[in-house]
Amino acid sequence: MGKAWNYGAGPSMIPVEVMEKAQKEFLDFNGLGLGIVEMSHRSAEFDAVAKHAELMLRKLLKVPDNYKILFEQGGGRGQFAAVPLNILPEGGKADYFVTGHWSRSAYLECKERYGEAILHECVEQDDNGQYFINYQKMQVTEGSSYAFICINETVNGIEVNQLPDTKGVPLIADMSSNILTRNIDVSAFGAIIFGAQKNLAPSGITVTIVREDLIGKARKYCPSVLDWSILAKYDSMYNTPTTFSWYMAGLALDWIESIGGVSELERRNAAKADLLYDYVDSSDFYLCPIKRQDRSRVNCVFTLKDESKNAIFLQEAKKHNMIGLKGHKVLGGMRASIYNAMPREGVEALIKFLKEFESQYA
């Protein structure tokens, strides 16, 4: 049937060049007579693979010297716990800027288990029912230990484009679904967390980029595998890391550099999203529930005006070898995730399908 177009939210597509390189090296890495997945994480060979990935990430994101890059397990949700466990003191408080499903999940994780989380609802609906971010709501509370924000809401299809002024309070950002999709100024954040499975690598590896002064404050009962100071001290090898995902991340970072770095990905991603949204906006059959300026460039949420056609839409898409278009269960509708590895042709193919479906079912 050929290669599927996978618009799923994650795990998601990986560049074919990266898949091929991994396949070529799978049984025999660098002539060593064994594959990466068989190799000790303590070996000199794997150490070089790990260091290379870290170096490439530092280079491509221009991570300043006073930030550590930690590789761990537990995913984005693991870090929702790690953040308060590491930087919210007992009896302290933290601000949560909620713009959708994931920032709300982070807020609940903190509030229900670790301490005072202050909720700021930052998304509103205009007179047409379209959602938008009210940046005025992003105000830090005096005495807050940090402010948490999710830069791209994977489920809701909302992306933050301007950062709040947190008056010196560290801004902690979840970039699980948009890391490396556009340029960012790392120095604007106290910490950035992301799981690799959307824009970088297979699932299994999670990354925390954290300013050094925020390391070393963990609560006594913070599990050691989530304690940033322990991860930093042991170069993220306190326990066995997900070696394969770490290696794949390195290959993907090499690929990103080879095509022109994050700036080129930013250009491509913006062009892909514009193409799709222009079509959706021009159609009377589909609609996007989010105001244009706040739409995600990588998770494009749209609905069929006639929701009774949802099931047949997904069936037809599957026949065209297009998968993963069903929206998240909490929101319904459709969602096309068009991450770094989704080529422009994948977006063009989707638009062609949307047009055909519309002409048949309108």
Ligand SMILES: *Cc1c(COP(=O)(O)O)cnc(C)c1O
């Ligand atoms: C996917 C996702 C998560 C959850 O990641 P897990 O690795 O499944 O824990 C958190 N935040 C955002 C923005 C995501 O897209």
